[in-house]
Amino acid sequence: MLRIEHLTKTYGGKRAVDDLSLHIEPGQIYGFIGHNGAGKTTTIKACCGILKFDSGEICIDGRSVKAEPLECKRVLAYIPDNPDMYDFMTGAAYLNFICDVFAVPQAERRERIRRYAGLFELTDDLGSPVSSYSHGMKQKLAVISALVHAPKLIIMDEPFVGLDPVASHKLKGLMREHCDAGGAIFFSTHVLEVAEKLCDMVAIIKSGRLIRAGTMDEVRGDDSLEDVFLELEEG
Amino acid sequence: MFAALLRVQVSSVLASIGSSMRRKSGGLDRSGVYFLVGFMALLFLFIFGWTFSALAEPFYAAGLGWFYFALALLCSFALGFIGSVFTAQNQLFAARDNELLLAMPIPPRLILGSRMAMLLVMNYALQAAVLLPAGLIWLIKAQWSLAGAAAFCLGALFMPLLTLCLTCLAAWLLALLTSRLRNKSLVTTACYIIFLCAYFYFYFRFQNLLSVLVENGAQLAGGLKAVYPVYAFGVAAAQGDPACLLGFLACCALPFAAVYALISRSFTSIATRRAAARRAAFREGRLRSAGVGAALFKKELARFGANGMYILNASTGAIMTLIGAAALVIYRGSLAAFLGLLPEGTAAALACLALCFLAAMNLITAPSISLEGKTLWLLKSLPVPAHRLLFAKAALHMAVAAPPSLIGSVVCCACLPLSAPEAAAVVLLPALMNLFGALLGLSVNLRWPKFDYINETAVIKNSASVAITMFASWAVLAAPAILYGAALHRVMPAYLFLLVCAAALAAACAALASGLRRRGGELLLEL
Numbered sequence: 001m002l003r004i005e006h007l008t009k010t011y012g013g014k015r016a017v018d019d020l021s022l023h024i025e026p027g028q029i030y031g032f033i034g035h036n037g038a039g040k041t042t043t044i045k046a047c048c049g050i051l052k053f054d055s056g057e058i059c060i061d062g063r064s065v066k067a068e069p070l071e072c073k074r075v076l077a078y079i080p081d082n083p084d085m086y087d088f089m090t091g092a093a094y095l096n097f098i099c100d101v102f103a104v105p106q107a108e109r110r111e112r113i114r115r116y117a118g119l120f121e122l123t124d125d126l127g128s129p130v131s132s133y134s135h136g137m138k139q140k141l142a143v144i145s146a147l148v149h150a151p152k153l154i155i156m157d158e159p160f161v162g163l164d165p166v167a168s169h170k171l172k173g174l175m176r177e178h179c180d181a182g183g184a185i186f187f188s189t190h191v192l193e194v195a196e197k198l199c200d201m202v203a204i205i206k207s208g209r210l211i212r213a214g215t216m217d218e219v220r221g222d223d224s225l226e227d228v229f230l231e232l233e234e235g
Numbered sequence: 236m237f238a239a240l241l242r243v244q245v246s247s248v249l250a251s252i253g254s255s256m257r258r259k260s261g262g263l264d265r266s267g268v269y270f271l272v273g274f275m276a277l278l279f280l281f282i283f284g285w286t287f288s289a290l291a292e293p294f295y296a297a298g299l300g301w302f303y304f305a306l307a308l309l310c311s312f313a314l315g316f317i318g319s320v321f322t323a324q325n326q327l328f329a330a331r332d333n334e335l336l337l338a339m340p341i342p343p344r345l346i347l348g349s350r351m352a353m354l355l356v357m358n359y360a361l362q363a364a365v366l367l368p369a370g371l372i373w374l375i376k377a378q379w380s381l382a383g384a385a386a387f388c389l390g391a392l393f394m395p396l397l398t399l400c401l402t403c404l405a406a407w408l409l410a411l412l413t414s415r416l417r418n419k420s421l422v423t424t425a426c427y428i429i430f431l432c433a434y435f436y437f438y439f440r441f442q443n444l445l446s447v448l449v450e451n452g453a454q455l456a457g458g459l460k461a462v463y464p465v466y467a468f469g470v471a472a473a474q475g476d477p478a479c480l481l482g483f484l485a486c487c488a489l490p491f492a493a494v495y496a497l498i499s500r501s502f503t504s505i506a507t508r509r510a511a512a513r514r515a516a517f518r519e520g521r522l523r524s525a526g527v528g529a530a531l532f533k534k535e536l537a538r539f540g541a542n543g544m545y546i547l548n549a550s551t552g553a554i555m556t557l558i559g560a561a562a563l564v565i566y567r568g569s570l571a572a573f574l575g576l577l578p579e580g581t582a583a584a585l586a587c588l589a590l591c592f593l594a595a596m597n598l599i600t601a602p603s604i605s606l607e608g609k610t611l612w613l614l615k616s617l618p619v620p621a622h623r624l625l626f627a628k629a630a631l632h633m634a635v636a637a638p639p640s641l642i643g644s645v646v647c648c649a650c651l652p653l654s655a656p657e658a659a660a661v662v663l664l665p666a667l668m669n670l671f672g673a674l675l676g677l678s679v680n681l682r683w684p685k686f687d688y689i690n691e692t693a694v695i696k697n698s699a700s701v702a703i704t705m706f707a708s709w710a711v712l713a714a715p716a717i718l719y720g721a722a723l724h725r726v727m728p729a730y731l732f733l734l735v736c737a738a739a740l741a742a743a744c745a746a747l748a749s750g751l752r753r754r755g756g757e758l759l760l761e762l
Contacts, residue, residue: 045612048616049616050615050760052760070618070619071618073618074618078612078616080612084608084609084613085613086534086537086538086610087541088538088540088542089534089537090517092517092522093537095522096521096522096523096524097530097534099522099524100525100526100527100529100530101527101530101617101618101619102618103527104524105524106522106524109522110522113522114519117517123517124517
């Protein structure tokens, strides 16, 4: 579903991502872990086609992000680390806008909005402007907007930040449901306990380089993910 | 602490001149803004210099020197007030860093004070445009005592405090009002249009007012004596009266201190108050599907309608075109008589020039990419070709700017003696100028965006892309006008030249559109 091959991106003279390769198959929840400034967001943005990269290749569903960016964007959803959305729209208008752009048929958009907004208890607030939303409500709206067009691949940057425990639990359930239905999820997180319980695969990045990747059991061995991560960071 | 806050304010102002641009292109941004400021300063100095030179001699001869200075005070107050009231509202109560600063151990009065200090500087600049020529003209045309000149200078230093006090009070009331209203931008737009109408009312009646002032100075002066600060300033400046000077200084300083104390008390609550949220119930029936183009256009329209300052500043040309069209209908008789005296084709040329000049003042696309700000990721992540995203912005520009232009063109065709080819040019050229402005604004903003703003007003009013687009459009307008006036009128009739210009403008639009189609996506991704 997502193939990253030898991705390199530099800012000025500094290599933010250095020769990074990752393969994410359908049905997998792939966690991406690293310290602040390790290159997680740069990698994620490059995968979404919103950041140019220097070398390497990224393919989504068999298509190159460089050569066919629009086709790639049609099958993926991106949730950024800070859910800045159009403050001047109501939540419903924003979701409708996303549905229009992704050409979601009317009946399906109503059904999906009803379902996801109900699940995240946002239905009553959809008529209010996004500017009046709290951070958590914006995060919920971002999640709904990602799910509403039924993407094959969901890429999320710190998706649990700002969500209350109930919403976090529901999101985890939806992530599993999405992957069980043949989709894939690639997400970054600092919450190692969540990654440990939720992810099928995990990759650890340090200073732009991939230092460990594999199934959760392969990466952590007999230790906890936190121990492994701290050991690798100090090493 | 106050010095640190002032430094933040100054760097914010400097950044508003275009730090995003500076990173890319050296000092071009600053020089453009300096040119704009210089041009505006010269324009104001000329207008007020001319006005006061007409008043100085008769008033001096009539012994109404105080009335002359009182008028200067009123003019400078009006300019300072109108020029800074909307900025004051945004700077004081809608700055994005208000909550950040209020969370720090800084007394709110210092935050307010630092913002007011910047507004005071702005008021000094605006009021100098009136008081400087007024003082110089009096110095040249009348015998001015040293005490009078000194009192004038001291009064001029204190006068902006009075203006600032009333500006802040009005901004405070506006902020209080809009913080309780749903349609904030509508209220701001309505206030601005009222200001604009009042301005044009006085502008069109200016000659009459000037004559009335000169002829009935003594009578009017009697009435103005009742307004003590105005009278006191006039007497102090004309005669060097120390009691009047002290009285005037007190009239400036005391209300300022009172207003500062008043606003300080409620600054935190206003600055942190969220706008009245529309708790409208969600209706599923409103979820109607539309095409990508319509969705993008609706999004742009919502963006435009959400900010009163954006509406006002970006569509000034459209508003003024409608006012101009109404004025043309009213004064068509006298204008037709005047144009009848001019060579053939002049009416069409002047109409085209005026309508295109106003079209060039529509700057909706020029700040539109900068205004995406933190939501730029959304634009980039949509599965839509970049040129469609950009053309949606141009479509909004045309939807707002083209109808008033067309109304202006139709009124010109109806009221002026134009031949068929001239009428065609009068309709075609302003429409093309609007399209050119829309595409140029996008192209310029793509190259020189600005995302590090604290307040959207800084992007809408002061950003480099807006200044470059406006001046480039005016240059495109001025170059052929000068060329025709200087040489080409001898070899081709006006209508033919106008149609050639229309063809050239259409070609320029096609080139810009093609550039956006080819390079727009790449440039957007680089932002």
